[in-house]
Amino acid sequence: MAVSDGQTTKEEVGSTPVEATAPTAFDLENQSTATARGTGTGGGVTEIVRRWKREDIIKRGSLALRGLALLFSLLSFIIMASNNHGDWKNYDQYEEYRYLLAIGILSTVYTGLQALRQVHELSTRKHLLQQRTSALLDFFGDQIMAYLLISAASSAVPLTNRIRESADNLFSDTSAASISMAFLAFFALALSAMISGYKLSTQSYV
Amino acid sequence: MAVSDGQTTKEEVGSTPVEATAPTAFDLENQSTATARGTGTGGGVTEIVRRWKREDIIKRGSLALRGLALLFSLLSFIIMASNNHGDWKNYDQYEEYRYLLAIGILSTVYTGLQALRQVHELSTRKHLLQQRTSALLDFFGDQIMAYLLISAASSAVPLTNRIRESADNLFSDTSAASISMAFLAFFALALSAMISGYKLSTQSYV
Structure with missing residues (x-):
């Protein structure tokens, strides 16, 4: 031993x-x-170097996923916010679209702050928060945000289907685009939550 | 050392x-x-005993959560399947309710099989599958099922709201009950997925 x-x-x-x-x-x-x-x-030494490389890949992969989630949720929220074509074709007439817009804004703010923090930590090699706090925040934040995103996106799908049955126009197409972006943001965040869970567990907390 | x-x-x-x-x-x-x-x-010895106890608690807690998820998804699916009051008040006229029913059945089958396997393993102390396979199956199964449940439940909420605006009757109440059960099943499975993730990570896979 x-x-x-x-x-x-x-x-x-x-x-x-x-x-x-x-x-x-x-x-x-x-x-x-x-x-x-x-x-x-x-x-051995090679083992340590390999582990370092793997941790580096995980860090960069997590940052890339957050960046993707930021991009997609920003797109989702901008597309939905611009979805005003007068009369009944305004997003704010429908609670599903309002919900999707709210979650899109929330997700943009959350992923934006997280990405900023990660970029700052990668460039200065200093930690803004304690490792334990940030690992917990990462995991629960990503997980909850992913649940909210899939909830908002799936609640908006049936309404869009129903609108499309009667009229297939710019309003329904723009809604569908926003919903797709929310789904893509969900996939990125769900993956990111898994990586955060892995990071949390290797630090032997929980 | x-x-x-x-x-x-x-x-x-x-x-x-x-x-x-x-x-x-x-x-x-x-x-x-x-x-x-x-x-x-x-x-030390006390440490080992404490760890055994903790692993036992985790095992039993995971089984209890699966049992709860089974109960709630069974209720959700039975309540929705019995939601036929003639004319426009049949669940199968609405895609949201059909989706919720399908996910309820899927979740019942999944949690039922998992609970059976866990009870069998706890009583005979034999493993049906390899530890690694079962840990991966647990984690990804729970996670995906939780996403599906929250997706189905949130897609059915706005329709029920809309029906309630015009008519508040047995049909909308039964739908609301089924949706609530699906949400409760989601909470149980989301917690179970976290425990599965913890178990997966302590076995140093991934």
Whole structure:
């Protein structure tokens, strides 16, 4: 039991990347046995570098997903807000479309703030919030936002179908476009919530 | 580095509970230091027992949540299926209600099968599927089912509101009851998905 297994080493690396020289010092002698035992329990230098790369990919992937969610929810809310064609063809006559607009604005604000925070953290390498707080915020925020987005998008679909039965015009097409954007934002956020859950769990909280 | 930290010990216990005597043998001498360092990194006997208890609570809690989800989705689907009062007051005239009924049936079948499997595993202590497969199935199944349930429930809400504006009768009340049951099933499954995500992550897959 000279060297702890991969799980432990990873946690040490994850929390304080600066101290990585200490683990590598005693990991070196066990590198051959570690690689012989397979990647699951290895603790060698290559293993640490690989873990770093993976964490970097996860960070960038999470940022990319948030960016996509921001783009799609911004589009959804702008398209719906511009959906005024007079008479009965105004979005604010229908509670479903008002709901979709509200959730679109909420999602834009949420993903915008999260993306800003992540970009700031990636560029300055400083953390605005405690790691635990931010991991919890990420996970629950993404999850709740994803539920709200799919709820708003699915509530607006039947109304659009019903309008299309009688009249297929610019109003129904614009609504359909906004709904599609909300669905795309939902997919991005649902994936992002999964990544946040993974990050939360590797920090051994919950 | 005589003893690995809590994370490692926990993983060993989680995969093969029968081998717990081996870790305790060398954990005994470090028990005092382990408890002195706090609960987060301890590896003593009490720590192992506590972890077993926690895993047991998680298992039972997950089963209870699945049971609740089964009950609520069964109610939702039965109430909606019995919602026939002739003329325009039949559920199958409206696509939202048909969608809710379909998702209710799907959710009943899914949670029923999962609860059966869990009860079987708890009573016989044998696993029907590989641990990894079942953890992945649990997480993605619960998550997708939760998204479907909230989607169906929220799509049916505006229609019920609209019917209530003109006529407040047994038909709209029964629909509202079915929708509420679907929302309750959603809450149970969303919690269950979080627990499944936690179980998935402690087995160090993904």
